[in-house]
Amino acid sequence: MRFLIDVHMDYQLAQPETALLAIEAAQCAGQTLCAQSLDLGGASVQRIACAQNIGERIWADVDVARLDLRYRAEVEVTRPAVTLSGRAANGLPDLPAGVLPYVRPSRFCQSDLFATFVEQSFGTLEGGDKVAAILDWVRGHMAYVPGSSNAATTATDSFVARQGVCRDYTHLVCALARAANIPARYASVYGADVSPPDFHAVAEVWLEDAWHLVDATGMCQAQDLVVICVGRDAADVAFLETRDWAQPLTQTVSVTRA
Missing domain, CATH: 2.60.40.2250 (Immunoglobulin-like)
Structure with a gap:
């Protein structure tokens, strides 16, 4: 396309x-x-x-x-559509050097604070099935409310407020995935179906030795996104x-x- x-x-x-x-x-x-x-x-x-x-x-x-x-x-x-079901997660010792930083906490994605929640909520799942469950949880518990967050809002803030915009959805997905030892990074993108039209943010998760774009807002699919750049969180890709x-x-x- x-x-x-x-x-x-x-x-x-x-x-x-x-x-x-x-x-x-x-x-x-x-x-x-x-x-x-x-x-x-x-x-x-x-x-x-x-x-x-x-x-x-x-x-x-x-x-x-x-x-x-x-x-x-x-x-x-x-790029093809992403299928998460059944995809395996890589073990930490098997992660390439360039991927390892994306399993660690960052300024806006305090994944170390979500370890207990992730284990209690998604502990029975593995790999792509766990990522799919995290996406479903974020989409089901967050409300997309323009103006409800600002440049200082973190994943923990969004988890408490249960509202935000694409930036906040992405930070929360990255934090939850990293808490499950699944590398996740923030991707700044263009998407044809973003409403209202604007710069957009989605997450990328590392499964089976490859990055996969996922959008917790539900607005876009991987095949409908144009990537600008990637980073640990929004601070890297403003x-x-x-x-x-x-x-x-x-x-x-x-x-x-x-």
């Missing part, structure tokens, strides 16, 4: 500065970047690799107190970072099937 991505971001900045962006579709397994263009209004650009060499982040040196950008891309997604405040004037994200 081919997807067309169109992003417009117009932000008022506190001052001219260098902003860090993560908005471009990655060239990686399961998807092919057919074409893309990025207009940063003359800002100078420096690119750096993202975690696991999936995608790139962009340092944009803006010489005025305004960041106005337009990003367009055409991406062919070839679509925009600035040192001082940045006020959005316009932000639109359009993802359509070609």
Whole structure:
């Protein structure tokens, strides 16, 4: 399936500065970047690799107190639908070095605080069946409520509040999976069925020596997602970072099937 991505971001900045962006579709397994263009209004650009060499982040040196950008891309997604049932989990000693960090707690995914809950709730299940049960639990106990969380909200906060947005759903899935010794990482993505249209977040879990995209919100399937970059949690993959405040004037994200 081919997807067309169109992003417009117009932000008022506190001052001219260098902003860090993560908005471009990655060239990686399961998807092919057919074409893309990025207009940063003359800002100078420096690119750096993202975690696991999936995608790139962009340092944009803006010489005025305004960041106005337009990003367009055409991406062919070839990854199949994910089947979790029956998939085995890898033992900890068998995890590759690049996967091991994703079984540990992180700033927004305090998996060490969920060990007892995960054992009591999902202890009789293994591997992909356990991940499926975790997804069902999160989807069944969380309410999708825009504006109910903020940049400081953690997985434990969401577990107590039982509401949030895709960021919070993903943090909670990652925390619960890691508590079960199943590596899980945060993926920043584009999805055609996201409502309201926006940047989206899903989890990736490591089963049978491979990563598998899963969306606890139920909005998207793996074959309908375009990956931007991955990390331990949202702190690693924010679509925009600035040192001082940045006020959005316009932000639109359009993802359509070609």
